[in-house]
Amino acid sequence: MILLQNLYKDYQVNGKLVPALRGIDLSIEKGEIFGVIGHSGAGKSTLIRCINLLERPTSGSVVVDGVDLTALEDRKLQEQRRQIGMIFQHFNLLSSATVAENVAFPLKLAKRPKAEIERKVSELLSLVGLEGHRNKYPAQLSGGQKQRVGIARALANDPKVLLCDEATSALDPQITNSILALLRDINRKLGITIVLITHEMHVIRSICDGVGVIDGGRIVESGKVVDVFLKPQHPTTREFVEQVADSVELRETVAHEKSSGDRIIVRITFLGEQTYRPILFQTMMETGTSFNILQGTISRMKDTPYGQLVVELDGDAQQVNSTIEALRLRGLDVEVI
Known part of the structure; x- marks a missing residue:
């Protein structure tokens, strides 16, 4: 479903070349929940933003559902991006729009018929458990409710892939667990492939099928969560495992x-x-x-x-x-x- 091949990403900072990703090779299966875990500055946010080309790689290829995104011109890339939803750490909601209007926003951009938009918004609000909040504004919502709006909005165009950029790190543990349960439910109901980044092994252990550990812009260990968690090989992996082990x-x-x-x-x-x-x-x-x-x-x-x-x-x-x-x-x- 998602294939990253020899992915490099460099930034220019004060005239110097700073590498963020160094030869990433990663394969994520269709319908899988795949987690990328790493410390701050390890390159995980850059990696997930390269999957939908919000960050264009310096070199290498990003193939999603058989399409090489790095080879597309802007118009074709924009079309393909509709197949990739994204939710963010700090929600990124429109503060002056209601819950329903936030969810409808990508549908209006895609020029969908009004009746279809109304039907889809109601369907998505039901999916994320916010049927009674459609006319509220973001300022009236809790953090967990805001993230549910973000998830509904990300699903508006029926994407094949959902990217989660530290989607639970701004939430308390109880709300985190409810959001993880929702993502797991969405994965099962819709068969959508989910890629999430985090710095918490608890998140990986709770819902992920596979995991990649990123350190210094490189994937230092990857595999099934059960294998990586129970038999960590790299020092960075062992450090994360200690978060949920004694x-x-x-x-x-x-x-x-x-x-x-x-x-x-x-x-x-x-x-x-x-x-x-x-x-x-x-x-x-x-x-x-x-x-x-x-x-x-x-x-x-x-x-x-x-x-x-x-x-x-x-x-x-x-x-x-x-x-x-x-x-x-x-x-x-x-x-x-």
Whole structure:
């Protein structure tokens, strides 16, 4: 659906060339919710604005639904942009227009018939849960309601792609969760491909199928959220994973246990339905190995349940190795830490 190939973007700042993107290669599937996570200044906002060519890349190509946007003249590009909706961190609503008028704005620009505009506005306000607010002005709305208006407006032209530029970072946690749930619902109902950028791993874990980690203008790690979250490879990725994991406490616990003697400590990862099965207990009973749970969590990544336990194993080397092998044979990922 979206293919970025060898994408570079440079800016001229005080006569000097400043690179923002450095050879980005990224592929996003149709109907996927894909997140790009990175620190401030990493290049994520530039990247998402290059997808609809609000920022024109210095070199490389941007292909959306089989069309190379970088090869289009202005008129053709404008037509293709209608297939790409965008919502913003600070909403960007027209303050002097009502909710209904804000949603209708892109439809009026496209010169749609009045009856069609009215029908579409009502349909979209129902979709985002704002049926009773159509005649209000942005100043009368909460932050979450303003973002819902922004989402409805972005969907007005029935786009195939929805870009979200830090869409929840100006909202409190409870409202953030409601907006994420709305985006997830829109993805399921409409089959629309969603690309969002964020600096919060919670957002990625909640709704994304895939993720790319950007650092210094480069994608340093990418893949399915489950794989990247549970087995982060790059230091930047591990730093973001710590936002939603007790990694600091874990390091302190492991250091304390190691200082107490020669211990075998493992991280056991459960995925899917195995998360809810007594696999650990059954295996330990069979091998006769004693164990002590140092830390554990059970949660979900979008639709996938997962669990992680940090366990101290007590027994001779052969017994412990047999236990680890038995756990792996039952489909668990076991890492000696």
